[in-house]
C-alpha cells in the first residue's frame with residue numbers, strides 16, 4: 001500500500017529491459033547518438049509539429065531551465081502559490097533562472113484564478129526597476145492538488161500571456177496523467193492552447209530518470225544548449241534517457257501506465273466516498289487523491305503498512321480538517337494494484 005508518491009514507484013519492466021538492451025555496446029555521447037536523434041524526432045510526431053527537445057535529469061531541472069531560457073534582469077514569473085516551482089524546488093528556479101523571482105497567484109483547487117493572474121501581471125504595467133518586470137507565466141498540469149486545468153482554462157491563461165507578451169510554461173511532471181484525465185492529445189493540451197514551453201515528465205510515470213524540456217517554437221530554444229551545459233544537465237550518456245523514452249512511447253506504454261494510475265485513483269476516490277471514516281477533501285481527476293480521515297483510521301492504516309504523506313489544507317480552506325481528523329495525499333502509479341487499493345479501503 002505505497003501511496004506516498006509516484007516518485008516511490010520504480011521503473012516499468014519494459015523500460016528497464018530496454019534500458020539494459022540499449023546499454024550494450026558503444027554509442028556517441030552527449031546527445032549525438034542515432035537513438036538520441038530518433039527519440040527527439042519522436043517528439044515531433046507526438047506533438048504534431050516540429051519541436052526542440054532537451055533531456056534533463058529531474059523535473060526541477062526541467063522547470064528551472066525552462067524559466068532560465070526566458071529569464072531577464074528583474075524578471076518575475078507568475079505561478080500558483082502551491083506550484084512546485086514555488087513550494088518544493090528549494091529556490092532552484094530562482095537560482096538557475098538568474099535570480100529571477102516567483103510571484104505567487106492564488107486560486108482554488110491548485111489552479112491560478114484567471115482574474116487574480118491578470119491583476120497580478122497588470123501590477124507591472126508601469127515599468128519600474130524597483131519591482132522588476134514580468135518574464136513568464138508557469139502552470140502545472142496536472143496540478144499539485146491533483147486537479148487539471150480544462151482546455152478552456154489553459155486558453156484563458158495563455159490569452160493573458162499573449163496580451164502581456166509573456167511566454168507560457170507548463171510544468172508537466174504528471175503530463176500523461178493530465179492527458180488521460182482530459183482524454184485529449186498532447187498538441188491540444190499544449191501549443192494549440194498557447195503553451196510555449198513544456199516540462200515533459202516521465203520519471204513519475206514509470207521511468208527511472210527521464211525528463212524533457214519541449215519548446216514548441218524552436219527559435220525560443222537557441223540558448224538552451226548552453227543553459228543546460230552550464231547547469232551540468234547535459235548527460236554524457238544521453239542514450240540512457242533516450243532508451244527509457246523509446247520504451248516509454250513504444251505501443252503507447254506511457255498512456256497505458258498513466259491510464260492505470262488514474263484508474264487506481266478512481267478506485268480510491270469511489271471507495272473513500274463510500275466510507276464512514278473518510279471523505280474526499282476535494283475532487284481530483286489525475287493520479288493524486290486528497291482525503292480527510294479520522295486520525296485513528298489513518299494510524300490504523302499506517303500500522304498495517306500503508307504509506308502516505310500528511311498534507312496541509314489549502315489556503316482557501318484552512319479549517320477543513322476537524323480536530324480528530326487528518327488530511328492526507330494518496331498517489332497512485334503504474335505499479336499500484338487493485339489489491340493495494342482494496343486493502344487500504346478495507347481498513348477504513
Ligand SMILES: Cc1ncc(COP(=O)(O)O)c(C=O)c1O
Nearest residue numbers: 058059060061084140144171173
Ligand atoms: C508537480 C511537480 N513538478 C515538478 C516536480 C519536480 O520533480 P523532481 O522531484 O524530479 O525534481 C515534482 C516532483 O514530484 C512535482 O510533483
Ligand SMILES: C[C@@H](O)[C@H](N)C(=O)O
Nearest residue numbers: 004005006007084088
Ligand atoms: C516534493 C513532493 O511533493 C514531490 N514533488 C511529490 O509529488 O511527491
